[in-house]
Amino acid sequence: MTSLFCRRSFPFGNISSIAAAMNGLSSHTGSPLVLSDAKGLGQAVRxxxxxxxxTQTGLAGLAGTGPRFIGxxxxxxxGVEFGKVLDVLAVLGLRLLLSGEAT
Incomplete structure (x- = not known):
């Protein structure tokens, strides 16, 4: 299962640095690929x-969303719905791990 590490605020939730370690989503060294915004998350999902x-339609069907949401x-x-984002990530075998510094 791939992990996404988050620390930054996105329009759809309190998420931040995103990293993925799955096929094309990891660096050639196997280290997590850090993404910093919603666009980066979208590219990782794609x-x-x-x-x-x-296909977008196939993923939408498996995640219980519509193709427009995937696009x-x-x-x-x-402003995409965070619960649906989690559904899509689950279908793709991705998960979010939140990390940050204690305040």
């Missing part, structure tokens, strides 16, 4: 979807 051989997510559209 790469994972394509690596899985799924919006992959384009980094602000």
């Amino acid at each position: 790469r994972a979807r394509k690596a899985s051989g799924l 919006d997510l992959e384009r980094g559209k602000p």
Whole structure:
């Protein structure tokens, strides 16, 4: 299972540095790839979807969303529903891990 590490605020939730370690989502060294915004998350979702051989419509069906939602997510559209984002990530075998410094 791939992990996404988050620390920054996105329009759809309190998330930040995102890292993925799955096929095309990890660096060639196996280290997590750090992304810093919703657009980066969308690009990671698109790469994972394509690596899985799924169309936007196919992914939407498996995640219980619509193809428009998948397109919006992959384009980094602000305001996408966080619960649906988690559903999409689960279908792709991705998960979010939040980390940060104690205040």
